[in-house]
Amino acid sequence: MSAAIGQLELIVLLTVARRGDDAYGLAVRRDLSERTGRDYSIGAVYTTLQRLEDKGLLRSKATDPLPVRGGRSRRLFKLTAAGARAMREAERIATSVWAGIPSTIRLEHA
């Protein structure tokens, strides 16, 4: 059974999956802000990434230290098998609960 995840967690999970090998905090935050139109703080993004890692839906590894980051590493995130399952489950639930919603209130008619 996959771990329960909230909306922001799902959005972050999808963003990490979309970015592939370039999923680190700054890139994820920019992607998130562009797609949702919301300005997420760096702290909020990392708190969510860390929570997803604690749940076993993401794993991470540090790069070599980079001068542009003041000698600090980037933390690259990758989807785990459990993370992929959680995404599929979220999609299945979303598809299921959207079924039967009148077309007048669907996005394409807004």
Added chain:
Amino acid sequence: MSQPPSAFESILKSLGADPYLSEVVLGDLAEEFDQRVAFDGEVEARRWYVKEAIRAVPHLLRNALGQIRVGEIPRLIGVALYSWLALLPISLSAWVVVSLIMRLGGINLPTLAPTPTNPMFLGFVMLAMPVAGVTGGYIAAWRNARAPLIGAAAFGIVLSSINLIAGLFFPSPLSPVSRITALTLFNLAALVGGVLRAVRLKPSASSALSIS
């Protein structure tokens, strides 16, 4: 090459969050700061950095508080009491020096009868509490090197708690409003002391190198 505001880097580190979290947050802030300097100029980039650093505080603080285990509470109380004990000789020395200067200058010491209606006493308390708070907060932050701001906050909370508990057994010479005001000033001053200590620490990236 422009550097991010080091005082804010130090403050974020001093919150005592998991080094994994604070280092990646600081790394991202530094990286985006660098890009913003190139596109928006240094002033705008600094403004952005300060705003984002402040927005990161609640997340790092929540993480830091989550790191505190029950077994660590006695140690934090010990840090607070140590700072209080260290404060006593400092306060006494300051009192002696001020008294000497006033006596040599021929200035009469104002009467400090501890009554709620004595404005001199009230003024003295409202001045002494922030001074004691800043000094004690600084010492506590110095003693609690891993999380200086948590040490400073612990100093304020522990001593305020002792004061409030003592108030149950001994009548306070201050009115309730004055007492709450004095304790609030004391706690805020302790945090200021913690920040003063934190900004003296160089934000190093060494712990980032140890992240696996």
